[in-house]
Amino acid sequence: MDDQDFEAHLLDALKPWLPSGRVWIAFSGGLDSTVLLHAMVALAARQRLPEVRAIHVHHGLQAVADAWVEHCQTVCLALGVELCVRRVRVDPGSSLERAAREARYGAFQALLGPGELLLQAQHQDDQAETILYRLLRGAGVRGLAAMPASRPLAAGRLVRPLLGVPRAVLQAYAERHGLNWVEDPSNTDTRLARNFLRQEILPRLRRHWPQAPAVLARAAAQQAEAQVLLQELAELDLQSCRMGPPLDWLDFPCLDLDALRQLSSARQRNLLRHWLADFGRLPDSRHWRGWEALRDAAVDASPRWRLDGGELRRHGRRLVWLESLWCAAWAGQEQPWAALQKPLPLPANGTVWFEGAAPAGRLSIAYRQGGEILDRPGRGRRDLKRLLQEAGIPEFIRPRLPLLLREGQVIAIANVLDCAGHGKLRWRPPCTHSPGQTG
Template sequence: MPQLPRSGDWHVAFSGGLDSTVLLHALVCIRDRIPGELKAIHIHHGLQSEADAWGEHCRDFAAALEVSYQQINLALNPSAGESIEALAREARYRVLADLLQPGDWLLTAQHQDDQAETLLLQLLRGSGPAGLAAMAKTARLGKGWLQRPLLGFTRQALEAYAQREGLTWVEDPSNRDLEFSRNYLRHKIMPRIQVHWPAASATLSRSAGLCADAQVLINELAAEDLQRCRGSESGRLSVKALSRLSEPRIRSLLRHWVLAQEGAAAPGYRHLQRMLDECVLGRADASPLVGWGGMEARRYRDDLFLGPRLPPYDAGLCLSWNGEAALTLPSGLGRLEVSLSEHGVDAEAWQNGRIEVRFRRGGERCRPVGDSFHRSLKQLFQTWGVPPWLRDRIPLIFLDGELAVIPGFAVCQPFVAAAEIAAVQPYWSGSLSRNLALNAQKSRPDQA
């Protein structure tokens, strides 16, 4: 066995196939070296008629080895045109990640031939070093870690082990379905390659490792560039600073920036190039939008913004609010709450007034504290540096039909509490307010 984890429980992804059967059996043989509990986890995808029988086989096999066993049933509903293989893989890793506690490990049974196939598939997809690095030996997963201890072994070596130990395993007929790209490569292409290059799996796996090393260096440079190219607020990039870099370096930084966001899908080369052309090198007066996988990148002034794709909403919405209990806004627009404060809205006016929450429709004006005249919301938002695509989604609080509060930005006259008068402060929370970095206090504390 190669070097193995030295902490936590070890969860083995156990499909019942040859590879995971060998892995589980080999780990049982060194059970005394395992720091925590050894557990077999079987994912029932429900995609094959034999799936129930496979689950029973896995349960019986684990019981014979006196290994803790857990089966998790998935309910997959692929949409038209969606890859069932990709959907199952994503769902499988998601539920396995949820099982891990800090210090725990998930061990999976991918081997050297799998690694070689992965590299070739990524090459045929036009991937860069990150994709060509194929499968990492060790990676973060949820609160714990993922390890692939069999990457140094060929499938032939695993078969020899299984036969020597008299192991039994299940065969998934879908592994012979040549409609799947990996199966076509495995059964039609790799055998021909190995006739001429017998060591192809080993050499391709070595190439994957070299790409992984290269990607480490790329990531380290991108992390340094990220510090140099910070925008006006955390999480943003400066377009001016980006434009000083070479184009390959910009694309690398953009990819690193996206992946640093929790849950963000990696953009492909086409999207990275669009971000470069439209958001970094495009006209200064343009309003670029590049979207992919539920994410979108935009530019405003010198800042490059990244966030979840904005959901549709009802601009004509008008919500009544008692001003006491928190108000959850529809369409993911956040949450409004109120607290006592030294500055803010006159508490008596707040308690006795008719409170409504609306969104910008045009014509709204406000005179914040310190201003001698009313200004339009457009002027105020420009002053505060609010990006145009977020302006219409900022909740506005009206008292008795008049604009009283722009949460996170200003209380409008004449609703500002005088000195020594009890006041309340409405505040807005949620992903949009975080995107606006409201905690940076765009306006003075007595206005926010």
């Protein structure tokens, strides 16, 4: 692929997203991003393109990280490109690679303005490596789609215009133009899974199947297409399974469990993967027995399926998603409430306020402990547990439901039972999921 063909490929890959307010190049200083930056500058000299800038993320994980910054500054100065350097903190954890990636993308998201593009230089060999890595980790269709050619990112869009280009083409381009780049010493450490695939496995595959990277990249594209079809099917199924929350003041995402049971097991899992993607990390294949146990449990059971970031529960014919805040054990402390004319914030439990004439006496907000009895004028004594059952309050909400006490006696239940002869206790529960995700 000569320079003209290379630039034509680059322009064709970018055409759907141009013009843009600005084009950023994720510039590490390595071979791939150096070629992409150089080619974009050459293309901008012959085509009407938006302003091209570069961003270098300084992770501070290598002793030579400061030298990389200097190298990137030198390259950008020679090309007449403005360079933005972002220093990030990488939180230690079980996976340093993942933590570095999250920090890097955090910097990208903070940088991108509306309509701007971030170009990354992953190529065909990177795509082949990714699909092999995910295949060996047991990924499904979504994971085997590997890296998308483009996707939304913050207010802008991430684009990978070189995914169809072999690394050898980039190497040849760099040598033709006498480009200089840096090498990450950690790339030679084959104890790391990706490096092992890159250094040991892919070269062996090429010796037997020279087109192996292209074939694997094509397989990733086919998986991406299959994933689109699965998402479209999930959206169709979601239309028939959407359901509002059990009470209008509970903003919980819900599905109709009866409608969900009418689908095949494969379509149930497909719909749940699609639905749960907004709420947390998806379960792997080993954990789907939890869904079957919840789905098939007896009517009077209280099953739960614990997932990363929360859990699924049942309430009548509803399947309810509860974020982790609602799943923790609750032992809320009693809070004095001297001024009912002002809303009272509750620690990790939203806010209460009172509508109407305030009752006299020492007032406080407390929570159910068990065995509470309410005296109702003209209606006798009522058991709190029975009142909550009759009101349809989900079992998992009852421990957090604020109670209004006067001199230690329950006189009102938030959103459920008014204070006789006075007013209403209102409660806005903590909202922990993003707007638009309900149902």
